[in-house]
Amino acid sequence: MSAPAARAPARAPSCAIDFGTSNSAIALPAPGGGVELVEVEPGRRTMPTAVFYQVEGLAAHEEPQRAYGREALAAYMEGHEGRLMRSMKSILGSSLAEQSTEVGAGRSVRYLDVVSGYLRHLKSLAEQQAGAPLERAVLGRPVYFVDGDPVRDAQAQQALEDAARAVGLRELSFQYEPIAAALDYEQTVQREQLVLVADIGGGTSDFSLVRVGPERRRRLERQGDILANHGVHVAGTDFDRHIELASILPLCGYKGLGPRRPGETPREVPSRVYFDLATWHLINTVYSPRRMAELRRMGGFYGDPTQYRRLMTVLEQRLGHALVGQAEAAKIAVAEGGATRIDLARLEPGLHATLDGAQAVQALDAQLQRIVAAADETLRAGGVRADAVDAVYFTGGSTGFRPLTERIAARLPAALAWHGDRDASVARGLGVQALRLFA
Structure with missing residues (x-):
């Protein structure tokens, strides 16, 4: 035996x-x-x-x-x-x-x-x-x-x-994250489909054109089902930066003018500090002793001393990350409908900014156009007409911004728009x- x-x-x-x-x-x-x-x-x-x-x-x-x-x-x-x-x-x-x-x-x-x-x-x-x-x-x-x-x-x-x-x-x-989102979406489909996955998160906007279906999901090798991938390094953190530059930082001198002098056109104040303050991984650089010493000498560049005083409050109290967080919260509030009030009392008692849908779209228009163009390029790379796409699957935190998803959906008139779990569908697909x- x-x-x-x-x-x-x-x-x-x-x-x-x-x-x-x-x-x-x-x-x-x-x-x-x-x-x-x-x-x-x-x-x-x-x-x-x-x-x-x-x-x-x-x-x-x-x-x-x-x-x-x-x-x-x-x-x-x-x-x-x-x-x-x-x-x-x-x-x-x-x-x-x-x-x-x-x-x-x-x-x-x-x-x-x-x-x-x-x-x-x-x-x-x-x-x-x-x-x-x-x-x-x-x-x-x-x-x-x-x-x-x-x-x-x-x-x-x-x-x-x-x-x-x-x-x-x-x-x-x-x-690829959009392929993972397609694998998650595929668990729910009952027939074969051609789907454009739009994975728009915090750092990148990624698109994949994928064939999905009950028979295909049994396969381990799926390379042949992927018609095209494309993406751009524009997404939610870029939205936050432009919202902050448009609605908050002008109160601290962004795009402000210098002193008026006879016979001279006032110059715009230097902008580098504002771009750094609105970019998460660069904020800490403005607090270095050398940068702070340089910025403390720049009061004479500002025609409006109040704006300069607010800027120095941001720097000396290290409020850069907090302001980006407020810009992000304002973006989310507008995406969910209506206008919002941004409380800036830490800069100056009673100070606030406002943001509504029209202002947000205006601030983000160039970024939205780049993302929509990336969707178009994905279709071109896959050799697929827009009317041949069965569904567009939205995932990623920034797909909560309705003006963006509406622009993408408008490019695919025959496609059914599906919104997945914005935060979890990629992880489940992985x-x-x-x-x-x-x-």
């Missing part, structure tokens, strides 16, 4: 990570089949891609404590001493990735270590839920980390891979890919 065949050892579960510019999520195989998102914050399956390095009260030998997600944002808003890091994905493919930045109290941290620390936090939460170590993962990536530069784009993916391997993820695969790849 022959001995029973030995069972192959059970493999540790895989995971799927959607490391987003604004929000992130991680998916695991579900016990009953399919995939499930890990609870990364109490009652929540997604969390802001944010880290706060708290240096308050540290002894000389102690390392900064780190808070993540909404806890990180709260620590910053409550005024704890330290450094808030957001939009870390934006530094991938840039020279900043290997550089270090100060976080306060004489401490510094390498930007890429910020990314790996955030991934480690996500992974540890998933391991708690899985009850086992995780070493295999599918990671999402935009169609282009960097527009028009294949070398830097490859460097960006390599930097993300290095950060993932640094936290113990040894077996890795990458998938989970579907991980199940197929590692099962």
Whole structure:
């Protein structure tokens, strides 16, 4: 009688990570089949891609404590001493990735270590839920980390891979984020369709033209179903920047004029500080001693001393991140309908700005046009007429801005518009890919 065949050892579960510019999520195989998102914050399956390095009260030998997600944002808003890091994905493919930045109290941290620390936090939460170590993962990536530069784009993916391997993820695969969204959408379709996936998040607007259907979703190899991919590095954080430049920073002198002098046309005040204040990963640069010394000498450039005083309040109280957050909140409020009032009392008692739908569209028109043009280019690259598309599937946080989705839908008159889970459909689709790849 022959001995029973030995069972192959059970493999540790895989995971799927959607490391987003604004929000992130991680998916695991579900016990009953399919995939499930890990609870990364109490009652929540997604969390802001944010880290706060708290240096308050540290002894000389102690390392900064780190808070993540909404806890990180709260620590910053409550005024704890330290450094808030957001939009870390934006530094991938840039020279900043290997550089270090100060976080306060004489401490510094390498930007890429910020990314790996955030991934480690996500992974540890998933391991708690899985009850086992995780070493295999599918990671999402935009169609282009960097527009028009294949070398830097490859460097960006390599930097993300290095950060993932640094936290113990040894077996890795990458998938385009809009393709992942298509895999999630495909779980619901009853017939074959040609779908344009519009994944518009915080950092990029990505499009994929994909054939989906009940028969096709059984296949592991789907390359032949992908007709075209295209994307542009314009999305939600760019919207926030332009909203802030249009509605908040003019009160601090943006596009303001210098003093009037006889026989001279007043010049516009220098604008660099405003662009830096409106860009998440550059805000901290304006607080450096050299920049601050330079800006303190610029009062004479301003024809309106009140505007200059407000600017210096922003700088001296380090309100840059808070103002970007207020611009983001105003964008969301307008997207949900109506006008909004932006309270700027921290700059000056009683000061406020207003934003309505028309003003938002005017501020963002050039960005909206670029995104719609990217959708058109995806169809051209796939050799498909607009009226041949069965559905357009919207996902990503910025698809909550209705004027944008309406412009895209108008380019596809025969397509049914579907709105997926703006924050979670990419993570679930990456989970579907991980199940197929590692099962």
